[in-house]
Amino acid sequence: MEKTYTSCRKDYPVFYYTHYEVHETASDLAVTYHFEIPGLSSFAPTWCFPKKAEDCTCWSEDPTLLRTIFSLGMVELVSYWKIACPPKVVVKAGIINDAQISWWKKLYYQGLGEFFYTNGIEADHDTFMELVCEPSADIQKIANVFTAKAEKNVTDPAASDCGCLIPVGGGKDSACTIEMLKKSRHPLYTYIINPRGATLSTVKVSGLSEDHSIHVKRTLDKNMLELNKQGFLNGHTPFSALVAFSSVITARMYGLKYVALSNESSANESTVAGSTVNHQYSKSFEFEQDFHTYEQDWLESGVYYFSMLRPLSEFQIAKYFAGATAYHNIFRSCNAGSKQDIWCGHCPKCLFVFLILSPFLSHKRLTEIFGTDMLEDASMEDCFDKLTGLQSEKPFECVGSRHEVNAAICLTIEQMEAAGEPLPLLLKRYKELPLYEANFAHRHDYDRYYDGEHLLPEEFLKILTDECYGGVLPC
Structure with missing residues (x-):
């Protein structure tokens, strides 16, 4: 039965x-x-x-x-x-x-x-x-x-x-x-x-x-x-x-x-x-x-x-982490590859981390870190659509909000085009969608994002403020 x-x-x-x-x-x-x-x-x-x-x-x-x-x-x-x-x-x-x-x-x-x-x-x-x-x-x-x-x-x-x-x-x-x-x-x-x-x-x-x-x-x-x-x-x-x-x-x-x-x-x-x-x-x-x-x-x-990170978005954490270069070759958060201690390069979590870091690290460096260029992989389209909100259900993984994923993608496209770099497959496809135009104006929404709902004691909030907001919290 x-x-x-x-x-x-x-x-x-x-x-x-x-x-x-x-x-x-x-x-x-x-x-x-x-x-x-x-x-x-x-x-x-x-x-x-x-x-x-x-x-x-x-x-x-x-x-x-x-x-x-x-x-x-x-x-x-x-x-x-x-x-x-x-x-x-x-x-x-x-x-x-x-x-x-x-x-x-x-x-x-x-x-x-x-x-x-x-x-x-x-x-x-x-x-x-x-x-x-x-x-x-x-x-x-x-x-x-x-x-x-x-x-x-x-x-x-x-x-x-x-x-x-x-x-x-x-x-x-x-x-x-x-x-x-x-x-x-x-x-x-x-x-x-x-x-x-x-x-x-x-x-x-x-x-x-x-x-x-x-x-x-x-x-x-x-x-x-x-x-x-x-x-x-x-x-x-x-x-x-x-x-x-x-x-x-x-x-x-x-x-x-x-x-x-x-x-x-x-x-x-x-x-x-x-x-x-x-x-x-x-x-x-x-x-x-x-x-x-x-x-x-x-x-x-x-x-x-x-x-400690509650006031921040995943976007801001990615920006901060991009400066912590000593960790770039050793950090891992892929559940599919956890037993082998690797990035599998084929799951929603890998793709999310790749995307959220993309405005802050070069495309070449990200490909080196993950061992593959996920944005040139057509089989990742479904994961991409879930992360960006093209599908109503996000991946059941620890990933960021739909809005900040779109902000990161729009910034990456802007930066790659300004540098004369060709867009990889998934970004080229994204730019042709109405989603790109709808989100491009919001690409800087997370630059000084701050969530006031947190439990940080004053001494720790001061450290976060100094490290992430130049010493002055956003109004």
């Missing part, structure tokens, strides 16, 4: 987040989460957080850290829930109230927007999941002990007023954040989940201390991977929410005040025009704000989570 949303929910009506285990040694903190879909499978994904050298703190007894570890499991569970989408989720591993339940349901529903859309699922916010909390007796007992300890101990040994943790993905954005934050007074630590060539190279090229590079290991449960092969439901989940909670765990363990993400204003745009479906929902300002509030209200870690 075909495995559909409806049939799976009928066959597997309940999902359990049963418990989590923390194993602490002198060198690391290992966490194993336990989920179960009765009648189908159990799952035990793991995370491993390295401890700071000579750290004698017993983190497995820190109530604040355990609240955050439990919450990381609340994000992790959605990757396993989506296999069969049980209509009821029972949380036994911790305690959440009605307000928190509403918060988590919003994250799941919005973060699974692409999953629902690409699988043709007509999910309703109120009925796609009933989330209930039924903590075990042991959990309730532990919670009471921790509450009593917290009331006696009013000082937080992990509290800090300095230090930045910078999640590194290997692309241009985190490199820009690193370069900007070098201008700050703060010690900088880089944060990598499951290191690969581009992430390690970014840290090396940045010149930051390798002793300040924290590598966390996340392992997926093999049962999930096997069920995916068998045809159970699969698709995109809000990975950046995992980054959010896991980075707060890491920042607390290392006594750092800030987690500085590299998400930009462009991430707020929906992937499907006229809808709320957004591949980048957990990179959006809406999620950033929600997470910031959740941390303050329910985690109380003392870690301040924000995105």
Whole structure:
């Protein structure tokens, strides 16, 4: 029988987040989460957080850290829930109230927007999941002990007023954040989940201390991977929410005040025009704000989570990155080529990065970086049309807004023609479309673009202003 949303929910009506285990040694903190879909499978994904050298703190007894570890499991569970989408989720591993339940349901529903859309699922916010909390007796007992300890101990040994943790993905954005934050007074630590060539190279090229590079290991449960092969439901989940909670765990363990993400204003745009479906929902300002509030209200870690690049567009980030030449040969953000640590040269993400950098780097240099001239490749027309808005659905990738892609293309055409360079195939085709004439007048819209919806503390906003706006914010 075909495995559909409806049939799976009928066959597997309940999902359990049963418990989590923390194993602490002198060198690391290992966490194993336990989920179960009765009648189908159990799952035990793991995370491993390295401890700071000579750290004698017993983190497995820190109530604040355990609240955050439990919450990381609340994000992790959605990757396993989506296999069969049980209509009821029972949380036994911790305690959440009605307000928190509403918060988590919003994250799941919005973060699974692409999953629902690409699988043709007509999910309703109120009925796609009933989330209930039924903590075990042991959990309730532990919670009471921790509450009593917290009331006696009013000082937080992990509290800090300095230090930045910078999640590194290997692309241009985190490199820009690193370069900007070098201008700050703060010690900088880089944060990598499951290191690969581009992430390690970014840290090396940045010149930051390798002793300040924290590598966390996340392992997926093999049962999930096997069920995916068998045809159970699969698709995109809000990975950046995992980054959010896991980075707060890491920042607390290392006594750092800030987690500085590299998400930009462009991430707020929906992937499907006229809808709320957004591949980048957990990179959006809406999620950033929600997470910031959740941390303050329910985690109380003392870690301040924000995105350093939030006021900027992808266009402006590309302009800034064009000057960071040391990273040009090593940065990578192609998902198709991530395992080989290459630009595949045939996907929407590769084409987007090529296009957004094209006003700032020569066509020859871009071809050298990517190893191919994508603008001479007729097979990229479909991706090109999605990126420019000729199709209503953008690629389901982390790409910029339609408007700024068109601005970048118009500027590139203008520059190439002024230099007497022949236009490559896709740009020649674009110039013949009404889209070119409609967008040419707007090619400078992003020169001094500024999004005032952000959470940058004043000291970091000043750095961004100096680096990107010549010291004066646009009115």
